[in-house]
Amino acid sequence: MNLQVLKLHTVLELWYVVIPICIFIVFAAKYLENILMPLLGFLLGTFFAAPFFIEWMGKVEFFKELQEKLLQSSTAQLIFALIVGVLCGAVLYGIYKLFVFLAGFSVAGALGYYAVRLIVQGKDLGTVGQFDLNFLVPIGCGILLGTICGLIAARNSSKVLALISMIVASGLLAFSIVGWVYVWINRSPVDQVLKIFEDRLLVFSLTILWLVVLGLAISFNFRRRVKQTLSSNKSGRINQ
Template identity: 30%
Template sequence: MAELEHYLRPLYDYWYYSLIAGIFLLFAAKFVEKLSVAIFGFIIGINMLFPAIVARVPQIKEWLSNPTYYQISMVVFGVIAAAVLYAIYKSITFIFGFLIVGALGYYLANFIIGYFGITLSFEPLYLYAGVAIVLGILGGIVTYKKSAEVIGILSILVGAGTISAVIIGFILRGNFSKVNEPLFSSIAIVIFLILVVLGFVINFKKKKE
């Protein structure tokens, strides 16, 4: 739970960044794909990568002991992360599809061989890997071609998670140690699910003919 608090804390502490970015990702991701990718990178940069680097490099932590310097450095790092993700996001969509579909293909092949008790004259791992690679490539191509939809879905999830973290942070008044209590964890999940549904309705609703 301490690790969860480590990632939730920056979202709450810098809620004025998080809330604006979260709202945009939740409600406009599908309509402004490239900008949403940049904002996605910014959120990852300031709320995950930057705190992780500072926590693991004592010298940097010492340099940024002044809150003003810390915030300026955090924003600069977020902008850099946004630029990097913006530059390579097409590749990321392919990799994302390859890994997800490839993993599903691997476990599906493994399950079928095991369930039906099929005996192979060669090492089954080769078959599993082959299926995973073929399906992974197909999945990568599909996600690459459907990057707007993929980015839209990811953005909705990240936006909903970001806004939920900010809201629950205000409810808990920054005391994230309570987030594992059944009441507050349930509230956080309900808020997240409501926002996800709302995001999907707004971004993917079909236009009437």
């Protein structure tokens, strides 16, 4: 994957938007169930969907002129990214149950497919008609597992949504910290921040920081929720 397409330097340029939202999600996800999906949609739309849209415009003749205008102005790119972020937030807010199901289906389906593929690798399962079972079985298991996990995820949508939001927010927060440290130490322009992925030590630091922030977020949000559930159960028993 070409990371240049993502224009991740906008994460640093929009630090005044990214950092407050990410900190808010990381440490208060359990309070944000009603607005978590719009915030997640905004982050995904601004920093992931918008760059792909701009890249895609260059492949369609009708949008090439618009792409050229966007590429000529960083301000125009930021405005376009913010608009796409707001639109994605609004759309995902309307279909967030479907989004959670698709997220669970995609992750579990992919894991199931590759796990079964590794198991049957080197074995001859035969054929059914013209279809090779070595190809069909992993796909079938992936679809079945994906559907089951997708339905479970949709049933527990608030928890799954909180987890997905914390993964995205902690990743952007870790990237912001490592990115700004890299820019400050090397005195390099913000648009050169992707060079951190060329340094294994920086990639390792980014990954560790991401996991640490994510771990803190999960601990802070889900442990508090468990404690609140236990305390409410105890109070309910006392009242009885």
